Amino acid sequence: MTPEGPHPGHRVLVVAFAAVIGVAGVVAGAPSASGTPATPTVQVTPATDVALGQRILVDLDHWPIGIVTVSVCGNGARRGTQDCDLPSSESTSTLPDKKVSVALTVMRPPVDCPCVVRVSTSASRLVQLAPIGISGVPLGPALPDASGGIDPNSLDVSARVESGHASWPRSWAPPFAGPTDRTLVLVLKNHGVEPISGLRVAGAVGRDATSGAPISAEVPGTLAPGASQTVTIPFVLETPAWGSYIVTGTIFGLAAPVRFTVHTHNTPWGLELMVPLLLVVAAQLVRRREARRRAAEAAKAELARAEADGISALPQSSPLVGEADGGHWGAPSYDDGAVQMPQPRDPESQISLP
Numbered sequence: 001m002t003p004e005g006p007h008p009g010h011r012v013l014v015v016a017f018a019a020v021i022g023v024a025g026v027v028a029g030a031p032s033a034s035g036t037p038a039t040p041t042v043q044v045t046p047a048t049d050v051a052l053g054q055r056i057l058v059d060l061d062h063w064p065i066g067i068v069t070v071s072v073c074g075n076g077a078r079r080g081t082q083d084c085d086l087p088s089s090e091s092t093s094t095l096p097d098k099k100v101s102v103a104l105t106v107m108r109p110p111v112d113c114p115c116v117v118r119v120s121t122s123a124s125r126l127v128q129l130a131p132i133g134i135s136g137v138p139l140g141p142a143l144p145d146a147s148g149g150i151d152p153n154s155l156d157v158s159a160r161v162e163s164g165h166a167s168w169p170r171s172w173a174p175p176f177a178g179p180t181d182r183t184l185v186l187v188l189k190n191h192g193v194e195p196i197s198g199l200r201v202a203g204a205v206g207r208d209a210t211s212g213a214p215i216s217a218e219v220p221g222t223l224a225p226g227a228s229q230t231v232t233i234p235f236v237l238e239t240p241a242w243g244s245y246i247v248t249g250t251i252f253g254l255a256a257p258v259r260f261t262v263h264t265h266n267t268p269w270g271l272e273l274m275v276p277l278l279l280v281v282a283a284q285l286v287r288r289r290e291a292r293r294r295a296a297e298a299a300k301a302e303l304a305r306a307e308a309d310g311i312s313a314l315p316q317s318s319p320l321v322g323e324a325d326g327g328h329w330g331a332p333s334y335d336d337g338a339v340q341m342p343q344p345r346d347p348e349s350q351i352s353l354p
Helices: 012-028 267-309
Strands: 040-047 056-062 066-074 090-093 100-105 116-120 126-130 155-163 181-191 198-206 211-218 228-237 243-252 258-266
Touching: 040 066, 040 116, 040 126, 056 066, 056 211, 066 100, 090 116, 100 243, 181 198, 181 211, 181 243, 181 258, 198 228, 211 243
Parallel strands: none
Antiparallel strands: 040 056, 056 100, 066 090, 066 116, 116 126, 155 181, 181 228, 198 211, 198 243, 243 258
């Protein structure tokens, strides 16, 4: 869902809302002459232009001892926790003489702004609000108080998960445990006698019901008595997408939240086919290596036999032609011992011819 930009009058309304609450806090928080304890205060940093998913710091001072819950709410928290993002709420313990700081991740509340940070004690016996401006969350109409809300039994909710529509090559990702597109389909039917409007869906998808990636959507228009409406919410099973998942959600906008749970899964059959394919390829590689080893051993054995027979295995050697003739063929063609060189004569024995 594409976040909507802040309404032109959003900042003006937030500033005015902050001024009203700030003045009330100063007046209520000032100790009286009789020594009455100061009123608990809430300070938010930053308090304007906060992006969805951003972390803020909530400082609590002068709170009584106990456990408090800190939440981001829409609709000015007029209907209490029904207007608040309960899955992202944080709880902490407080002491009368100790200042406490709480880090809170700002997620989109179930209804539109004006938005506040709501701090409450157990059973909401003590509640304090601090304004906050959230970028991407528009201003909406004031919704009725919880006391005048519609009975949640008037809304029938049917939930299922269908395969999402993805083009190639993304459509080939699920068989190999890649990102998998899914669509949450909600069929809402109004069984009551009053029209229902301002509904909002907030939920998560994960391996279990206590954690997962958030999903949310608005329910457009008004659901007339006896009418039904189908709401589709796309989401993605992130990599590695395999096995079973659970989708949990809550529908806000009635006198009490309506919750639903549905399951989905992804079977990476491509990986299952790749396992035997890889085994076949590995077997072929082993067979080829074994064949090369046997060929090398056979060539080595052949060379050993050739050397044993007195045959040179070198390619430049000449083959043997003819037969031996009793060893005569091996005698050298020239014997320097068989030839007598003439000796020089004695000069006195020479005969002079007339």
